[in-house]
Amino acid sequence: MQIIQCDESYAKAWDEFVCSQEHASFYHLFGWKAVNESCFGHQTFYLAAVDAERIRGVFPLVYLKGRVFGKILCSLPFLNYGGPCSDDPGVELRLLDEARKIVDQHRVDYLEIRSTRKLDGDLQTSEHKVSITVTLDNNPDVIWDAFKTGHRKHIRQAYKQGLTVRCGGPELLDTFYDILSESWKNLGTPLYQKRFFECVMKTFPERARIFVVDYEGVPVSAAFNGYFGHTVEGMWLGTRPEYRQLESSYVLYWEMIKDSCERGYQLFHLGRSTVDSGGETFKKKWNTYPTQLYWQYIVRDGRPMPQLNVGNPKFQLAMRVWRMLPMPITSMLGPLVAREIP
Numbered sequence: 001m002q003i004i005q006c007d008e009s010y011a012k013a014w015d016e017f018v019c020s021q022e023h024a025s026f027y028h029l030f031g032w033k034a035v036n037e038s039c040f041g042h043q044t045f046y047l048a049a050v051d052a053e054r055i056r057g058v059f060p061l062v063y064l065k066g067r068v069f070g071k072i073l074c075s076l077p078f079l080n081y082g083g084p085c086s087d088d089p090g091v092e093l094r095l096l097d098e099a100r101k102i103v104d105q106h107r108v109d110y111l112e113i114r115s116t117r118k119l120d121g122d123l124q125t126s127e128h129k130v131s132i133t134v135t136l137d138n139n140p141d142v143i144w145d146a147f148k149t150g151h152r153k154h155i156r157q158a159y160k161q162g163l164t165v166r167c168g169g170p171e172l173l174d175t176f177y178d179i180l181s182e183s184w185k186n187l188g189t190p191l192y193q194k195r196f197f198e199c200v201m202k203t204f205p206e207r208a209r210i211f212v213v214d215y216e217g218v219p220v221s222a223a224f225n226g227y228f229g230h231t232v233e234g235m236w237l238g239t240r241p242e243y244r245q246l247e248s249s250y251v252l253y254w255e256m257i258k259d260s261c262e263r264g265y266q267l268f269h270l271g272r273s274t275v276d277s278g279g280e281t282f283k284k285k286w287n288t289y290p291t292q293l294y295w296q297y298i299v300r301d302g303r304p305m306p307q308l309n310v311g312n313p314k315f316q317l318a319m320r321v322w323r324m325l326p327m328p329i330t331s332m333l334g335p336l337v338a339r340e341i342p
Contacts, residue, residue: 001049001050001051001056001091001094002049002050002051003047003048003049003050003094003095003097003098004047004048004050005045005046005047005048006030006046006047006048006058008034010030010046010048010055011030011031013055014029014030014046014048014055014058015029015030017048017055017058018030018058018085019229021085021086021087022087023085023087023116023117024085024228025081025082025116025228025231025233026204026207026226026227026228026231026233027060027076027079027080027081027082027226027233028058028060028082028085029204029207029228030046031203031204032060032076032079032203033046033060034199034203035196035199035200035203036062036077038199039192039193039195039196039199040064040196040339041339042062042063042064042077042339043062043063044060044061044062044063045060045061045062045063045073045099045102046058046059046060046061047059047060047061047095047098047099049086049091049094049095056086056088056091057084057085057086057088057091057092057094057095058084058085058086058095059075059083059084059085059092059095059096059098059099060075060076060082061073061074061075061099061102061111062074062075062076062077062342063106063108064077064339064340064342065340066339066340068337068340069340069341069342070109071106071107071108071109072108072109072110072111072112072342073099073102073103073106073108073110073111073112074111074112074113074114074342075111075112075113075114076114077341077342078192078196078342079114079235080114080131080233080235080269080271080272080293081114081115081116081131081272081293082113082114082115083113083114083115083116083117083119083296084096084113084115084119089120092119092120093120093121096119096121096298099111099298100298103298103300104300107300108300109299109300109303109306110297110298110299110300110303110305110306111297111298111299112295112296112297112306112342113294113295113296113297113298114293114294114295115293115294115295115296116131116291116293116294117294118294118296119294119296123296123297123298124296124297124299124304124305125294125295125296125297125305126294126295126296126297126305127275127292127293127294127295128274128275128295129272129273129274129275129293129295130272130273130275130280130290130291130292130293131269131271131272131273131290131291131293132269132270132271132272132273132280132283132284132288132289132290132291133267133268133269133270133288133289133290133291134257134267134268134270134286134287134288135266135267135287135289136257136260136261136265136266136267136268137261138261138262138264139261140257140258140261140262143257143258143261143287144254146287147285147286147287148285151285151286154247154250154285155250155251155254157247157250158246158247158248158250158251159251161215161246162215162216163213163214163215163220163246163248163251164213164214165211165212165213165214165251165252165255166211166212166214167209167210167211167212167255167259168209168210169201169205169208169209169210170198170201170202172210172212172222173194173197173198173201173210174194175210175212175219175222176197176210176212176222176223176224177194177197178219179212179219179220179221179222179238179239179240180222180236180238181327181330181331181334182238182240182241182327183238183239183240183241184238184334185322185323185325185327185330185334186241186323187319187323188318188319188320188321188322188323189319189322189338190322190330190333190334190335190337190338190341191330191334191335191338192334192335192338192339193335193338193339197224197236200224204226206227207226207227207228208224208225208226208227209224209225209227210222210223210224210225211223211225211252211255211256211259213248213251213252213255215243215246215248218243219240220239220240220243220246220248221237221238221239221240221243221248221249221251221252222237222238222252223235223236223237223238223252223256224236224237225256227265230265230266230267231265231266231267231268231269232256232260232265232267232268232269233269233271234256234268234269234270234271235271237249237252237271249282253270253286256268257286270283270286270288271283272293
């Protein structure tokens with residue numbers, strides 16, 4: 001068995017392998033390689049373990065270089081998780097060994113592996129993130145009836161304010177991006193260029209879907225979901241700050257869950273959340289269960305694992321400053337900063 005770096009000629013074989021794996025996700029598909037290269041200019045290393053011309057395991061890696069955050073190898077940046085994927089732990093260890101060589105060869109500060117499983121190899125590990133999941137049913141009424149009375153009341157009250165929902169594809173992208181720009185600025189978070197989301201939709205036209213909530217003709221909330229196998233991935237979501245009192249998220253989440261049920265999906269990952277955060281608390285209302293995510297690190301020269309997270313006081317200060325900047329400034333600078341933050 002050998003470890004190789006895959007180019008476009010392996011795309012079909014890579015995706016066929018990914019679609020056959022229990023632990024694989026939407027984020028493991030080969031198309032993300034071109035998204036990162038063309039939208040951000042990041043170098044990628046898409047490692048595959050090959051035995052007799054058959055793929056036995058894959059490990060997508062993206063190399064981010066910046067003046068602020070240094071040299072970072074990540075699997076995968078900008079997304080909820082990634083990591084090596086194989087049904088053989090021995091193959092995953094071989095892929096990890098190859099990743100270590102890339103860390104050394106390129107003098108990368110560290111490799112961050114975002115995984116749904118704790119990998120072998122005695123890696124430094126952070127457990128500050130969880131994935132929140134709804135188990136779906138072909139009949140959305142089954143899901144509705146299982147909610148607590150108070151939760152159903154909240155959803156009904158939101159509808160009574162005249163909220164309506166649209167869903168679709170690229171035709172909703174401008175609306176989605178405008179809402180996300182305002183929402184993320186309010187959170188103190190730089191946002192990627194619109195071209196990134198356009199590229200995702202073009203790369204995965206049958207696997208991406210946008211939902212928009214309207215109030216009296218004004219788009220107030222929006223979400224971008226990915227679809228893979230039996231699972232829906234909640235990827236990006238935002239609400240215009242001045243309309244938060246409408247609690248449109250109740251309508252948005254319910255319409256997405258109902259749509260996923262009716263389309264035959266079995267699981268809906270509502271995205272990752274920081275443990276004990278307000279986001280986790282809200283998502284628990286939907287009869288969800290948490291899955292621990294493991295941020296594991298290969299760090300060069302035996303350094304401690306990095307603290308590149310919102311709990312770091314240094315980043316808290318940066319977020320406060322970002323919120324105070326005028327929207328034209330954050331719209332201009334945001335994509336330049338966001339491309340360096342995994």
